[in-house]
Amino acid sequence: MNDWKPQGPEMHLEPEQIERLALASPPETAPEALRAHVRECPRCAHEVTETRRVIEALAELPRMAPSPGFADAVMERVSLPRPWHVRAWEFVASRWLVLSALLVTATGSAIGIGRWVAGGRPVPTPGRVLGFLGVELRRAFWGAVVDVGRYLVTSGIAHSVQVFFEHLTLTGAAAAVGGLGLLGLTASLVLFKLLRDARPELATLNGASR
Amino acid sequence: MNYAESSDKELVARCRRGDERAARELVSRFERPVFSLVYRMVRDRALAEDLAQEAFVRTFNHLDRYDPTYKFSSWLFKIAHNHTLDHLRKRELDTVSIQGAPDATTRDRQEATSITLESASERPDELLEAKRTGAAIEAAIDRLRPEYRAAIVLRHLEDRSYEEIAEIMEIPLGTVKTYIHRARRELQEKLAHLRE
Numbered sequence: 193m194n195d196w197k198p199q200g201p202e203m204h205l206e207p208e209q210i211e212r213l214a215l216a217s218p219p220e221t222a223p224e225a226l227r228a229h230v231r232e233c234p235r236c237a238h239e240v241t242e243t244r245r246v247i248e249a250l251a252e253l254p255r256m257a258p259s260p261g262f263a264d265a266v267m268e269r270v271s272l273p274r275p276w277h278v279r280a281w282e283f284v285a286s287r288w289l290v291l292s293a294l295l296v297t298a299t300g301s302a303i304g305i306g307r308w309v310a311g312g313r314p315v316p317t318p319g320r321v322l323g324f325l326g327v328e329l330r331r332a333f334w335g336a337v338v339d340v341g342r343y344l345v346t347s348g349i350a351h352s353v354q355v356f357f358e359h360l361t362l363t364g365a366a367a368a369v370g371g372l373g374l375l376g377l378t379a380s381l382v383l384f385k386l387l388r389d390a391r392p393e394l395a396t397l398n399g400a401s402r
Numbered sequence: 403m404n405y406a407e408s409s410d411k412e413l414v415a416r417c418r419r420g421d422e423r424a425a426r427e428l429v430s431r432f433e434r435p436v437f438s439l440v441y442r443m444v445r446d447r448a449l450a451e452d453l454a455q456e457a458f459v460r461t462f463n464h465l466d467r468y469d470p471t472y473k474f475s476s477w478l479f480k481i482a483h484n485h486t487l488d489h490l491r492k493r494e495l496d497t498v499s500i501q502g503a504p505d506a507t508t509r510d511r512q513e514a515t516s517i518t519l520e521s522a523s524e525r526p527d528e529l530l531e532a533k534r535t536g537a538a539i540e541a542a543i544d545r546l547r548p549e550y551r552a553a554i555v556l557r558h559l560e561d562r563s564y565e566e567i568a569e570i571m572e573i574p575l576g577t578v579k580t581y582i583h584r585a586r587r588e589l590q591e592k593l594a595h596l597r598e
Contacts, residue, residue, distance in 0.1 A: 207583035208564075246589045249539045250558040258437040258451050263429045266455050267422065270462040274420045 205229060205236045214244040410474040418465055425462055432475060433458075435560050436482045442555045443486045443548055453489055457482035472569065479562070479570040483552055490548050535593075542592035550585035557582050 205213070209226055216222035230237045274282070284291065308316055308324065344350040405413065405427040416424035436457060441450035461468075461478050468477055543551055552571060556562040564582075568575045 207579060207586075211582075211586075242590045243586055246539075246586050246593065247558055249535055249589075249593065250554070252536060253539060253559065254536070255434060255559075256438040256441045256450075257434050258454060262433050262437070262451060262455065263426060266429050266433075266458040266462075267426055269455070269459045270422075270425055272417055272420045272422060272425060272462060273465060278420065 204233065205239070210236065210239050210243050211247075213240045214247055411470060414465065414468065414470065414474050417462065428474070429458055432478055435475075436478060438559065439479065439552065439555055440482055440486050442543060442559070443483075443490065443551055445544060449489075453486050454482060457485050460485065473566065476562075476566050476569045479556070479560075479566075480572065483570055484572075487548060487552070538593055538595075539589065542589050545592065546585055546588060550581050550588070553578060553581040554585040554589070 205226065213219070213222045213226055213230060219227065230240055305316070308321075313324075314320065403416075405423055408416075408424070408427070410428065410431070413424040413428050417428070433454070437450060437454045440454045440457070441447065444450050444453065457478065461481050468474070543554070546554065549571070553567055556567045556570060557564075562570070564575060564578050567582075568578045571578065573581075
């Protein structure tokens with residue numbers, strides 16, 4: 193652009209060159225070739241004056257500023273990328289229940305396999321492991337049933353229930369069944385209403401978890 | 403760590419490591435120019451705040467997509483410009499607006515078209531003339547096409563180079579020159595009456 197030289201009377205400055213002259217402060221800082229052309233060319237001189245007038249008018253415009261709470265409002269909505277160790281901790285903290293369950297399962301499995309091997313049992317195949325677990329679970333279930341029965345007998349609750357049924361009349365039984373039915377119906381209605389009212393919050397939670 | 407003296411690049415690097423203070427410093431550095439650009443495109447303070455805010459949020463929430471070889475401010479302006487332009491296209495906002503301070507009907511307009519008295523010695527007739535010019539140029543900017551408006555504001559109010567404007571508006575350099583030239587030409591024509 194500095195090397196520009198007018199080639200003839202019909203040649204005029206480019207818009208960028210006009211802008212350069214208009215912005216030059218002081219005017220002597222503009223390239224001499226451009227200034228020389230303007231001295232000779234009334235059309236370009238007029239163009240430079242007009243452009244300078246517009247640029248100066250634009251520079252006079254007030255600079256707009258947002259309201260004072262703007263930065264706070266932005267920062268509330270910004271979620272910056274977090275370092276890996278922070279993300280790792282958040283991952284663990286948000287899934288502690290699942291991870292604990294996995295840990296317990298893994299530990300239980302390790303103990304079970306250890307006991308199996310220590311007991312001199314044959315090589316564990318899926319069928320043998322399932323059979324072993326079935327026996328263990330059955331034993332645990334019946335053990336629990338016996339424990340509950342023993343508790344009921346020793347605590348006297350079983351005796352109280354027996355006395356209650358001995359004195360129960362048909363009307364009393366009907367009233368009890370009706371009362372329980374009414375209670376169940378009321379509880380269902382309350383639960384339904386609570387769930388219906390909580391639907392927006394549940395939807396929000398669902399959306400946030402995605 | 404002195405945030406105020408850090409470069410944009412350093413602050414962006416800190417933001418990428420989760421430093422919120424660095425982000426806040428960038429917001430305070432650029433809230434005025436970004437808001438100014440958006441405001442002059444939509445002519446509504448509340449809307450401009452919303453759009454500028456969204457531009458900042460998008461910028462920070464997508465820092466992973468930012469290419470540090472470019473200026474951060476250009477990227478931020480690009481997001482603000484695109485978001486505002488999208489809004490204007492969606493809403494088909496009427497870009498032909500009001501006529502400046504003498505006829506300004508809202509406080510925003512009065513504020514936008516007013517000129518601050520810089521010294522006590524300024525004469526009232528000069529002030530009135532300045533207000534008239536300010537109002538006229540605001541009204542003239544209002545009537546420009548949104549693309550011309552963005553280009554002229556970035557060039558002469560925000561002092562951005564032609565290359566940066568091309569980057570921000572995602573258009574070729576030649577188109578930027580054409581837009582700015584045409585915008586200035588239109589402003590000259592619309593302001594001609596002030597000289598008469």
